[in-house]
Amino acid sequence: MGELDFEPFLLSFKLAGITTLILFFIALPLSWWLSQTKSHFKPFIEAVVSLPIVLPPSVIGFYILFALSHNSPLGSFLEDTFGIKMVFTFTGLVIASCFYSFPFMVQPLQGGFESLNKNMIEASYIAGKSKFTTLLHVALPNIKPALLTATIITFAHTVGEFGVVLMVGGSIPGETKVASIAIYEAVEVMDYTNAHIYSVIMLAISFLVLLSVYLFNHHYTKKAGIIV
């Protein structure tokens, strides 16, 4: 048994934290728009957003690898112009994770916005408030459980990703070797002790995260009485 290395966990949480932060700002306007729009394009956009849920991670990983490698126009442009290498780097991993976890941020937020009392939103418009002010001061504060669910699930889901990370990031220690990869590698070299320790930590963290979400939502629903 080698010495226990916690770097993969730190890397996993760093990746998940950055991904969650980026996705929050991208998903917020999109989920708000989806919840309010009557556009005919809505189903198409919803389908595209949800794709990562049904696609095998290897498919997402393959396309991202293909798009970001120096053989592709985008990848070569980034590498030649800015000197940014995307494949097998942490940056590349963040981009891949953003695609992979996108629906987990959009769907709870959209659900939260859609469950709001439509008249409450309209009352804000009638009071002369813009859509942006309404989103910030009326819609967002009234979907706290959905907000918490979206951020926590996105975070947890990113920590738990494996296939996409393996394809886009490989397993470079300190750069792309996240916890799930570390477990896989430990099993591969038959280091079951470390695999056990890593797995138990992942299991415990995942359980605690989910438990805190459900406890908060349970408490909030009870406190708020009937949420319309």
Place this chain on the structure above:
Amino acid sequence: MIKISIQKQLHGAKAEMTLDIDVSIKKGEFVAIAGESGSGKTTLLRILAGLENANGKIDVFGKQWLNGKINKTPQERGIGFVFQDYALFANMSVEKNLLFVNKDKDLAQHLLDLTQLSELKNRYPNTLSGGQKQRVALCRAFMNRPKVLLMDEPLSALDPLMRTKLQHDILTLYKEFEMTTIMVSHDPSEIYRLAQRVIVLKQGVIAKDSTPKEVFLKTKGSQKFTLQGELLDIIKADVIHIAIVAIGQQIVEVILDSSEAQSFTIGQSVAVSTKAFSPIISAI
């Protein structure tokens, strides 16, 4: 003067219908819009608020709200709107609900005083009763000092006692702020108490447009005293039958003979009438 001339295709519960309204409302007038559900009352109100599109023109005190080119947003119309389900901002206290609309603390305090809500100003909507919520919503609608106030069945979710109190509040505020008010309602006593004019919609068009007295006082021949109600039950008592009729919030009994009893079906709408000199009126 508010001039409304609008058309809109509606997908009603029963069939397609066209909302086709052509009406003028004087400044400061209190108008009630009545009619069966699905007759287009709420849609008309929402079109006035800018919450729904329509063809035609809306001209409010010389300003164009809607014509072929212009369609002002709800934000630009500067109206007050009271929803049936209160629609309060759940994340804000009573006072914040008012101040979110307009940061005029004095006006907020004045409105809360008028409606006896001052003591509740730090409470959150989910801790209030229905009547309290609707009073907050009413105050909130006045915070921008709107020229036009729109109310969509504001009191229909409240019990009769609370309705009377809120009718009083609405009248107080209406008199103080002198705003043109349009209220959707199907409670004749409420309309009679509050409105100077009632417009009855039927299938998307105006069926009646008159004073509440003319629209609701149903007199026929020499029978000057007519009440509409629902036949709840017919009870046989010896040789006679007793019909139980619900009129408004009251239950009354009317004697029937057996042939009459057979001609009615339970649940149907009925008129209970008598000559005007028969009923006895007394204070309670």
